[in-house]
Amino acid sequence: MDKSLLELSDEELILEFQKNNTENAFNILVQRYKNPLTNFVFRFLGDYESCADVVQETMIKVYRYKDSYSSVAKFSTWVFTIAGNLARTEYRRQRRRNLFSINDYGEDHSTYDLPDESSRPDDVTDSGIKDEIIQKALLKVKETYREAVILRDIQGLSYEEISEILGVNEGTVKSRINRGRAQLQELLKGIYKE
């Protein structure tokens, strides 16, 4: 891989890919963002397989619609916006599917897509169990709050970036984060007592 390309920022790489159709620039961007995006989408969906599909789709959209990126915005916010939209769509699709399956078979035969322990990268240890509990609690938080909380407390993005990604003002972002945290605290009471 070209060393000079590795030194470029995300924005410079996407511009290079736009202007000269440099495939290597795109590949570097994929390498840089594949894990953050996978983490974000997995925490939002709670299903690794669909998470991998969503991240792949996000990267393909970046490849296909590279010309729609404007240098005014940060590349990270653009790519997280795409991933967030796709994740939301996938989450709603899954919820609809689960609703139908509950109606068809009853609650005893419900087919919720819980993370597959064997395929999940996090090990089944004490910390692993804790992670699983937190993940389950996170999935119970309202969709809009959950996204904001993940972007802020897991991905570590600034309020400004989150407001750009979600398309709402910073005040709304903060309130969403606080509400999400409050719901999580309520759900994770037992863990803190331990």
Added chain:
Amino acid sequence: MENDEKKYEDVIKALKGLKEVKAPANFEADIQRRINQEKFSKEEKKGFWQNIFVPAKLIPSLGLVAVAVVMFFVVDTNSEEMDNPFLIEPRVREDVFAVTDFEEVESKRDELSKQKSVKKESPSVDLRTNKSQLKSSEDKLITGREKSGESKGLVDEKDIANDQSILLDNLTTVDSTLASVTENPQPTVPTEAGAEMITGQAITKEELNFRQVQLTEEEQKTVNELRNQVQSVERVNKTQK
């Protein structure tokens, strides 16, 4: 802000302590494979029709041109303006009445036919008597001529003058009877037989719906005066001959 973060310190710590989920090992390869698939499918999509026809962007403009050409041939701008047949006013026919009340017309027609039947009888009788008079006068002439030796080919001037005077007398009587007929004019309708001969179709009087004019007394007088003037002129001419 800081208060909020302190309030939810445990939650934030728990979330930050979550292990990072990494992408699958063959992530890049999968993306590359999907990109190549898309490229291939795009190339496949450019098929026969796309190569033959012009680019899709030109289709709307070509469609517009086609419509314009069709309109040019369908709508001939040079043609004379056609009057709308629904807007043309019908030609006024003064010789024909528009009948609205048929009952009234029929009642009038019955009255007229009755009047005619009454009046027809007297002139026909007069005409017959006149004709018989004419016949008898002709006979007289012939007998007069025979007596005076006409049969022998000899004609005297006196005899001719006598004949003419007799004829004139008879003609005056005929004219007078005609005048009496014309005093009460009736619509002259061709007889059924005559009409049938002309048109090949019999038309009864009832079927006709023409305007029937009845002259006033003054008009009748003027007509008679004119007629007499004409007759007097004729007489003068005949006497001169």
